[in-house]
Amino acid sequence: MSTTSTPTPTRAPSLSRRYAATLGVLAVGAALGVGHLVAGVVSPPSSPYLAVGNTVIRFAPAWLVEFAKTTFGTADKPVLLAGVGVVLLLVAVAAGLASRSQPRPAVVVVVVLGLLGIAAVMISPTFSPLDLLAPAAALATGVTVLRRLHALALDAAVPPRRPARGELSRRTMLAGSSAAVGFGALATGGIGQWLGGDAGGSRAAVTSRLASATLAERAPAIPASAAFPDLGTPTFLTANADFYRIDTALRIPNLTAANWSLRIHGMVDTEIRLTFDDLMARPLVERTVTMLCVSDEVGGDLISTTNFVGVDLRSILLEAGVRPDATQVLSTSSDSWTAGTPVDVIMEKDRGALLAVGMNGEALPPEHGFPVRMVVPGLYGYVSATKWVTDLELTTFEARSAYWVDRGWSSEGPIKTECRIDTPRADAGPKAGKVPVAGIAWSQPDGISKVEIQVDGGAWQTTELATEVSGDTWRMWRTVVDLPAGRHSIRARATNADGTTQTENAADPVPDGATGWPGIVVTVT
Ligand SMILES: Nc1nc2c(c(=O)[nH]1)N[C@H]1C(S)=C(S)[C@@H](COP(=O)(O)O)O[C@H]1N2
Ligand SMILES: [Mo]
Numbered sequence: 001m002s003t004t005s006t007p008t009p010t011r012a013p014s015l016s017r018r019y020a021a022t023l024g025v026l027a028v029g030a031a032l033g034v035g036h037l038v039a040g041v042v043s044p045p046s047s048p049y050l051a052v053g054n055t056v057i058r059f060a061p062a063w064l065v066e067f068a069k070t071t072f073g074t075a076d077k078p079v080l081l082a083g084v085g086v087v088l089l090l091v092a093v094a095a096g097l098a099s100r101s102q103p104r105p106a107v108v109v110v111v112v113l114g115l116l117g118i119a120a121v122m123i124s125p126t127f128s129p130l131d132l133l134a135p136a137a138a139l140a141t142g143v144t145v146l147r148r149l150h151a152l153a154l155d156a157a158v159p160p161r162r163p164a165r166g167e168l169s170r171r172t173m174l175a176g177s178s179a180a181v182g183f184g185a186l187a188t189g190g191i192g193q194w195l196g197g198d199a200g201g202s203r204a205a206v207t208s209r210l211a212s213a214t215l216a217e218r219a220p221a222i223p224a225s226a227a228f229p230d231l232g233t234p235t236f237l238t239a240n241a242d243f244y245r246i247d248t249a250l251r252i253p254n255l256t257a258a259n260w261s262l263r264i265h266g267m268v269d270t271e272i273r274l275t276f277d278d279l280m281a282r283p284l285v286e287r288t289v290t291m292l293c294v295s296d297e298v299g300g301d302l303i304s305t306t307n308f309v310g311v312d313l314r315s316i317l318l319e320a321g322v323r324p325d326a327t328q329v330l331s332t333s334s335d336s337w338t339a340g341t342p343v344d345v346i347m348e349k350d351r352g353a354l355l356a357v358g359m360n361g362e363a364l365p366p367e368h369g370f371p372v373r374m375v376v377p378g379l380y381g382y383v384s385a386t387k388w389v390t391d392l393e394l395t396t397f398e399a400r401s402a403y404w405v406d407r408g409w410s411s412e413g414p415i416k417t418e419c420r421i422d423t424p425r426a427d428a429g430p431k432a433g434k435v436p437v438a439g440i441a442w443s444q445p446d447g448i449s450k451v452e453i454q455v456d457g458g459a460w461q462t463t464e465l466a467t468e469v470s471g472d473t474w475r476m477w478r479t480v481v482d483l484p485a486g487r488h489s490i491r492a493r494a495t496n497a498d499g500t501t502q503t504e505n506a507a508d509p510v511p512d513g514a515t516g517w518p519g520i521v522v523t524v525t
Contacts, residue, residue: 013157014101023153024096024106026181027146028088031110033185035117035138040195043251045124046131047192048117048138053081055120103150107143114139125241126252126367145181152177202256203370206363209280210309216283219307225467231438232423233476238304240365246293246302246381253334253388257371266394269321276371279355282311287352290442290473292415294380295509299420299518305473308375309358314347326394330402331374331386339386340402340411341376352377377472378444380513383413410512417443417502419451419494419518426520432485438478443496447471450495455481456488471497483524491519
């Protein structure tokens with residue numbers, strides 16, 4: 001606010017239309033530029049511009065996405081991002097025009113935009129707390145620029161006064177500051193873009209390479225009878241955005257296909273180094289796998305299923321020539337997380353261990369390991385599923401220990417036979433009479449042969465199993481029970497392909513996976 005008083009003001013000073021609009025654009029532009037720069041250093045997708053753009057794309061109505069795809073092809077995303085840019089530009093101009101005499105309306109708009117940026121970053125599937133830095137810096141920059149330039153501009157708008165000798169005229173100062181802010185916005189944005197690399201572009205390129213690749217082996221189609229989503233079980237394949245996520249990464253590694261490589265070394269006859277192109281030049285196979293986290297509690301949801309596409313890991317190790325005394329494949333990610341996998345499990349002919357590059361027809365999402373992760377069906381993720389994998393060392397369990405093993409978890413992590421009750425939900429009050437009961441069960445890699453339930457401590461009753469897809473995936477089950485009004489307890493237990501029933505002993509996830517029969521209590525009305 002100007003403190004200069006004019007002797008007889010005819011009107012309160014106000015900015016010209018042209019400058020007011022410019023001011024709005026400068027403030028929003030500086031905010032986005034600084035946000036993009038901070039994001040380039042911390043985590044590229046946390047750029048408020050990209051975060052808002054990606055959120056719009058994520059929640060855009062299907063018809064709009066379809067229209068963008070058919071009209072712009074692979075340029076659909078840049079076009080949508082440009083659209084977001086145009087909307088922001090219009091909002092910035094309007095905010096500026098609403099603030100000719102007072103900065104307040106534009107400040108409110110900039111704060112609201114800033115909060116939208118923060119919200120977009122927070123609901124992104126890749127969110128981690130450090131990601132708040134970029135939108136917060138953007139908000140602070142936008143408000144500061146707006147207040148400062150507005151004050152200067154009001155000053156310059158009062159009737160001209162002859163500058164004292166050696167003093168810059170207010171108009172010159174305003175023009176200089178505005179130009180500096182505009183230049184700064186472009187420079188910070190540009191540097192942020194350069195620092196952030198082109199992970200998004202690289203992912204899109206890998207997705208289109210996968211779309212046109214010929215697969216040497218396709219996963220069998222998934223019949224509709226493999227899942228009962230109408231009854232409340234998950235869909236058979238988990239959408240990438242819903243796939244559970246576990247990792248220690250404070251920020252998602254900023255890898256591209258071009259800057260990725262994998263070294264296979266240690267107790268091998270021939271060290272191998274693979275670029276992403278080397279990997280893609282090998283036969284690509286597709287495998288449907290249910291992944292599970294060892295931290296999953298009985299009844300928990302750290303379990304998901306996807307169609308991975310990748311390269312058979314065993315064939316690569318055969319080429320390297322694993323020495324007979326090597327017992328462990330120690331895999332390391334670009335952010336130095338490690339997992340230790342038994343060599344003999346990876347080398348089982350039917351195990352199907354993969355270096356995966358795709359998930360459900362797309363490149364791996366950044367938060368699931370783009371560009372390459374390891375996958376070993378039948379083992380918990382912490383001993384097998386290294387994301388952003390860049391190094392495989394053949395060694396022994398005595399010589400090296402992996403991240404979670406150093407923290408008290410077991411060095412071996414085969415997935416245990418388990419099941420879960422999805423329907424009825426414990427908090428749902430089904431109506432008395434025929435009540436559907438359904439859920440999932442798993443026993444990788446051999447599969448499930450039976451799931452039984454028990455109502456109120458009575459006799460165990462066999463349920464109907466869904467069509468089996470493979471032993472490496474979950475299997476849904478369902479039944480209907482007659483329940484009178486009142487409280488009822490339901491328990492379930494699964495039996496694997498060789499006839500072993502999961503243990504009743506309730507155990508915590510530490511050190512090698514939870515056990516126990518899942519149970520719910522429902523109130524029937
Ligand atoms: N680089 C890296 N890879 C990792 C982890 C990690 O912390 N860092 N966590 C592992 C664990 S414990 C699990 S359960 C799986 C989870 O994979 P997802 O996030 O794709 O579901 O990744 C594994 N791979
Ligand atoms: Mo895990």
